[in-house]
Amino acid sequence: MKIVVCVKQVPGTTNVSIDPETKRLIREGVEIVMNPFDAYALEEGVLLCEKHGGEVIALSMGPKHAELTLREALAYGADRVILLNDRALGGSDTFATSYTLSQAIRKIGDVDLVICGKQAIDGDTAQVGPGIAAHLGWPQAAYVSGLIKSDDSGLTVERMHEAGNDTCVIKLPAVLTVLKDINTPRMPALKRRLSSGKAEIPVWSASFIKADTAKTGLNGSPTRVVTTRKPAARDKHTIVLNGNAAGSASKLVKILRSRIKL
Amino acid sequence: MILRDSENSGTFKDVWVLAEFAGGKVHKVTYELLGAAKKLSDKLLRKKSRVVCLVLGEGAGTKAEKFFHYCADVVITVDDSSLKTFNDTVYASVISRLVKKYKPEILISGATSRGRSIMPRVAVLVETGLTADCTGLNIEEGTGLLLQTRPAYGGNIIATIKCEHHRPQMSTVRQGVFKAPVPDNSGTGEVIEEIVLEAEKKTRISVIEESFGEDKGINLSDADIIVTGGRGVKGPKGFDMIAELAQALKGAVGASRAAVDSGWISYTHQVGQTGRTVQPKIYIACGVSGQIQHLTGMQSSGFIIAINKDAEAPIMKLADVAVVGDLFEVIPEIIKLLKSG
Numbered sequence: 191m192k193i194v195v196c197v198k199q200v201p202g203t204t205n206v207s208i209d210p211e212t213k214r215l216i217r218e219g220v221e222i223v224m225n226p227f228d229a230y231a232l233e234e235g236v237l238l239c240e241k242h243g244g245e246v247i248a249l250s251m252g253p254k255h256a257e258l259t260l261r262e263a264l265a266y267g268a269d270r271v272i273l274l275n276d277r278a279l280g281g282s283d284t285f286a287t288s289y290t291l292s293q294a295i296r297k298i299g300d301v302d303l304v305i306c307g308k309q310a311i312d313g314d315t316a317q318v319g320p321g322i323a324a325h326l327g328w329p330q331a332a333y334v335s336g337l338i339k340s341d342d343s344g345l346t347v348e349r350m351h352e353a354g355n356d357t358c359v360i361k362l363p364a365v366l367t368v369l370k371d372i373n374t375p376r377m378p379a380l381k382r383r384l385s386s387g388k389a390e391i392p393v394w395s396a397s398f399i400k401a402d403t404a405k406t407g408l409n410g411s412p413t414r415v416v417t418t419r420k421p422a423a424r425d426k427h428t429i430v431l432n433g434n435a436a437g438s439a440s441k442l443v444k445i446l447r448s449r450i451k452l
Numbered sequence: 453m454i455l456r457d458s459e460n461s462g463t464f465k466d467v468w469v470l471a472e473f474a475g476g477k478v479h480k481v482t483y484e485l486l487g488a489a490k491k492l493s494d495k496l497l498r499k500k501s502r503v504v505c506l507v508l509g510e511g512a513g514t515k516a517e518k519f520f521h522y523c524a525d526v527v528i529t530v531d532d533s534s535l536k537t538f539n540d541t542v543y544a545s546v547i548s549r550l551v552k553k554y555k556p557e558i559l560i561s562g563a564t565s566r567g568r569s570i571m572p573r574v575a576v577l578v579e580t581g582l583t584a585d586c587t588g589l590n591i592e593e594g595t596g597l598l599l600q601t602r603p604a605y606g607g608n609i610i611a612t613i614k615c616e617h618h619r620p621q622m623s624t625v626r627q628g629v630f631k632a633p634v635p636d637n638s639g640t641g642e643v644i645e646e647i648v649l650e651a652e653k654k655t656r657i658s659v660i661e662e663s664f665g666e667d668k669g670i671n672l673s674d675a676d677i678i679v680t681g682g683r684g685v686k687g688p689k690g691f692d693m694i695a696e697l698a699q700a701l702k703g704a705v706g707a708s709r710a711a712v713d714s715g716w717i718s719y720t721h722q723v724g725q726t727g728r729t730v731q732p733k734i735y736i737a738c739g740v741s742g743q744i745q746h747l748t749g750m751q752s753s754g755f756i757i758a759i760n761k762d763a764e765a766p767i768m769k770l771a772d773v774a775v776v777g778d779l780f781e782v783i784p785e786i787i788k789l790l791k792s793g
């Protein structure tokens with residue numbers, strides 16, 4: 191199987207601040223890591239290739255320093271990596287991001303499966319995976335919590351929704367977005383860590399993947415973030431119960447009864 | 453669809469709500485969104501926009517009436533056996549064709565796992581933007597554009613997003629943000645019946661089983677009360693006690709990631725950044741410290757109670773009621789009182 195895993199570089203903390211003057215998110219000085227969900231996507235790709243043969247290609251669109259995330263992907267078991275980096279790609283929303291990634295997937299060629307994380311912990315939209323599927327015209331299974339069966343023609347997966355689970359049979363090529371309960375990513379072996387640090391990271395441009403720049407970057411993005419702000423602090427008064435267990439329990443049950451019918 | 457000047461003047465006008473069903477029942481977010489759509493369409497007066505409810509599914513034809521009681525002016529039904537299970541490909545093909553045909557100004561759905569799976573697909577097929585997981589929608593005065601507010605960075609940033617030059621303006625909206633309108637049983641309207649084209653039925657994915665785990669008591673998103681256990685619960689036995697308390701309160705059981713990762717309870721129960729985002733009326737956190745990744749998933753709960761032996765734990769600051777004590781002593785007392793009536 192030829193598997194592409196999409197990985198995104200994200201800030202290591204979601205506790206970001208906003209520049210009071212420019213009103214933009216401050217990205218400088220924030221540690222960059224691989225989106226935590228993408229480690230599960232990578233592991234699933236590696237597991238499938240161990241079973242069926244093939245290769246795992248980690249693909250990322252981002253600034254030059256997204257290289258670091260791709261090195262991490264190599265350490266986790268990707269066979270090779272590709273960075274999409276071009277001025278024409280900056281400022282992409284999920285429409286433009288998924289379009290650009292889908293063009294790169296076409297360029298790679300003969301891809302059987304694309305695996306994405308459930309969502310990126312910064313943008314938090316969970317829209318890129320289904321977007322890629324739509325651009326490619328492939329079927330998708332989002333919020334996948336388990337892979338039940340796999341062979342060269344297709345997969346049987348379990349996807350999670352608020353009230354339970356569905357089981358789907360999906361023919362390849364296809365796109366999955368995965369949750370963390372799909373597997374337990376292995377720790378990268380030291381040898382892989384060391385070699386990934388030295389690896390050459392191929393960089394592809396917008397023209398190389400034949401991207402129509404009317405659909406990429408800020409220009410190709412239908413949505414615009416017009417303002418960002420910090421959420422209002424929860425303004426409240428906490429009642430503290432710190433007596434003995436029986437006393438606290440009885441006060442608490444009184445409060446509960448005043449709020450709901452029991 | 454990219455807006456051209458000729459289309460600015462009102463070709464795109466209605467506000468559409470995609471109805472969602474779970475196990476045959478209408479998901480309550482649908483009613484909430486119809487109420488929101490009514491408010492938005494009133495502000496789009498210039499355009500005489502109507503509230504349109506889009507109902508897809510096997511048996512959809514028989515379900516139209518109810519939506520007229522909740523502000524819908526028009527209900528479009530697509531009743532077909534190919535829509536019996538939730539197949540993203542078929543749903544998205546049909547919806548995007550209808551969007552191109554009727555040209556709504558706005559299209560919204562619930563930010564459920566299903567809404568968030570299908571809407572990005574539709575948005576790409578019709579070439580427009582989509583704002584994820586909104587907690588606020590409004591119409592900008594002057595421009596008439598949809599202002600979409602949403603949390604990002606795990607709730608640490610609130611962003612406002614616009615889609616100026618493409619239509620429809622699309623968003624998925626979190627459950628519990630808008631109030632469902634009081635039903636007006638005299639409401640009526642126009643029903644439009646649409647079909648699934650043969651070509652749209654050909655898909656490479658089939659859903660072979662759908663399960664709705666109502667009986668497992670894990671439907672966190674719909675629960676009015678959630679009792680959550682964290683590392684302080686110390687093991688599966690502790691979770692039996694948490695479950696007993698949840699049951700006495702007719703609530704659901706939640707868990708922190710630390711508890712899930714320890715294997716004490718399944719991931720379906722996890723609340724937080726990498727689990728579910730919940731908004732119950734009452735959230736009771738037992739032995740949970742309240743790290744930001746957990747708070748992200750529950751901080752908009754109506755009323756928060758924390759039981760923790762550490763008075764300084766972050767969750768105790770966020771809580772409306774902070775019970776300082778050993779949960780193994782406090783919880784049995786609470787259960788006893790609840791059971792004694």
Ligand SMILES: Cc1cc2nc3c(=O)[nH]c(=O)nc-3n(C[C@H](O)[C@H](O)[C@H](O)COP(=O)(O)OP(=O)(O)OC[C@H]3O[C@@H](n4cnc5c(N)ncnc54)[C@H](O)[C@@H]3O)c2cc1C
Pocket residue numbers: 195196197198199225227228231249250251252282283284285287291305306307308309310311312313314315316317318319413415418581582583584602604605609611613
């Ligand atoms: C505050 C804020 C709010 C935003 N809101 C919206 C919005 O509502 N709608 C919208 O269209 N855009 C929005 N954006 C823009 C959006 O964050 C970017 O388009 C981003 O590149 C992709 O979205 P995401 O981070 O939500 O990814 P998600 O869709 O959550 O990511 C899911 C998966 O897709 C893959 N993936 C995502 N990005 C990449 C990448 N660059 N390279 C490789 N793989 C990737 C990964 O596997 C990842 O796990 C917002 C941006 C900001 C700063």
Ligand SMILES: Cc1cc2nc3c(=O)[nH]c(=O)nc-3n(C[C@H](O)[C@H](O)[C@H](O)COP(=O)(O)OP(=O)(O)OC[C@H]3O[C@@H](n4cnc5c(N)ncnc54)[C@H](O)[C@@H]3O)c2cc1C
Pocket residue numbers: 226681682683684685707708709710711722723724725726727728738739740741742743744745746749759760761762765777778779780
């Ligand atoms: C990328 C990322 C994503 C994450 N996603 C999530 C997520 O989705 N959900 C989530 O929950 N976490 C998530 N985490 C983990 C999070 O950072 C915390 O590690 C986790 O929430 C801690 O769980 P806890 O509060 O149960 O455990 P702890 O932080 O260990 O807290 C246990 C608490 O129990 C109290 N306690 C102990 N014994 C008793 C007793 N007998 N009686 C009363 N109180 C007692 C202690 O005082 C303490 O406050 C994520 C982390 C990362 C990095």
